[in-house]
Amino acid sequence: MKIKKFKSIAKNVIEYEINALKKLRSSIDNSFDQIVKTILNCRNGKIIISGVGKSGIIAKKWAATFSSTGTPSFFLDASNASHGDMGQITSNDIVILISLSGQSDELKNIIQYTSRNKNIKLIGITSKKNSVLYKNSDLKLLMPSVKEADLGNIVPTSSTTVQLALGDSIAIACMKYKNFNKLEFKKFHPGGSLSIKLKTVGDLMLSGNKIPFVYENTIMRDAIKIINKKGLGVLIIKKTENITSGILTDGDLKRLNQKFENFSNIKIKSLMKKKPISIDKDMLAAQALSIMNTKKITSLCVHIGKKKNKTIGIIHIHNILNANIS
Numbered sequence: 001m002k003i004k005k006f007k008s009i010a011k012n013v014i015e016y017e018i019n020a021l022k023k024l025r026s027s028i029d030n031s032f033d034q035i036v037k038t039i040l041n042c043r044n045g046k047i048i049i050s051g052v053g054k055s056g057i058i059a060k061k062w063a064a065t066f067s068s069t070g071t072p073s074f075f076l077d078a079s080n081a082s083h084g085d086m087g088q089i090t091s092n093d094i095v096i097l098i099s100l101s102g103q104s105d106e107l108k109n110i111i112q113y114t115s116r117n118k119n120i121k122l123i124g125i126t127s128k129k130n131s132v133l134y135k136n137s138d139l140k141l142l143m144p145s146v147k148e149a150d151l152g153n154i155v156p157t158s159s160t161t162v163q164l165a166l167g168d169s170i171a172i173a174c175m176k177y178k179n180f181n182k183l184e185f186k187k188f189h190p191g192g193s194l195s196i197k198l199k200t201v202g203d204l205m206l207s208g209n210k211i212p213f214v215y216e217n218t219i220m221r222d223a224i225k226i227i228n229k230k231g232l233g234v235l236i237i238k239k240t241e242n243i244t245s246g247i248l249t250d251g252d253l254k255r256l257n258q259k260f261e262n263f264s265n266i267k268i269k270s271l272m273k274k275k276p277i278s279i280d281k282d283m284l285a286a287q288a289l290s291i292m293n294t295k296k297i298t299s300l301c302v303h304i305g306k307k308k309n310k311t312i313g314i315i316h317i318h319n320i321l322n323a324n325i326s
Helices: 004-028 030-040 054-068 104-116 134-135 158-176 180-186 192-197 220-230 250-259 285-293 317-321
Strands: 049-053 074-075 094-098 123-124 140-142 214-215 234-238 242-249 278-280 301-305 312-318
Touching: 004 158, 030 123, 030 140, 030 158, 030 242, 049 054, 049 104, 054 074, 054 158, 104 123, 104 134, 123 134, 123 180, 158 234, 180 250, 214 220, 220 234, 220 250, 234 312, 242 250, 285 301, 285 317, 312 317
Parallel strands: 049 074, 049 094, 094 123, 123 140, 214 234, 278 301
Antiparallel strands: 234 242, 301 312
16 A cells, blocks of 8 residues: 555545534534533532543543632543443533434433432433433533544544543633633643643742842942842842832943942942833733843842832743743
8 A cells, every 4th residue: 555545535534524613613502502501600519520431531631620620620531420420410511512423321320310419410411302301401402423544434533622621621611601711721731841831930930138239329239249149140129118210230340340440339220220020920921031032131020910110020931941931
């Protein structure tokens, strides 16, 4: 078989799955809204998701995506449910069952169990309207009938792609309704490259005694001692205890040294740059790095909220680069 044939197969598989997704998009109706609202209103119970075979694998993905986007949920193994794990389902829970046929034997015990408790909501996700799952679900979503990507139309491919996209759609709908933002997302992803991308200025900034503060009336002789001691190549000048009024860098000192024969007794307020750039502590560190590169500077003052003239930290370009952020 020629390699070119393999490329053709790949394109055909993708085309089948694209067509399946188009059918899913066209089939979304009010039942989708009802399911999202029901999940959002689940405050005293749990979101439990289950399926069998490939649908079970997709169910695990649903649960993982829900949990990472602010809708806590977990996967229930359908086989183990019939051997004691059914006890994980309690009153006020929402059970979501995913099944292409809606007839899987392993799911029937879960369906029967949930039907005995009126305080448990059963959401059925299936493509068969005459199935046990569809008929016995409190809320149901009928997935479109799609052609699988293999020649015999038997291998779960297009159908599982549809299931996956549907789960993502529900998760993102809930996420947007809750205004679940990057900072909250970061809390659930403390490890790996994703966590690095989501680090904020507040995570990396220097604070407290590490901030190279001096007052406006400090003479340059003393200011130079402080800039050398702190080792950041910058001074943050304060007008009062809580008000920042200026900044001075080691680059400024070099230029001043060329301009004045002796400026050691001059007060720093006469030489500082006024209104230094300040950023919010919740800004992503990657965005702060972008500002530094654009402005061609190496340090930024850090504030909280609208209090731009009250410096609570300083972030240096090395703090960002050392965190492997680029």
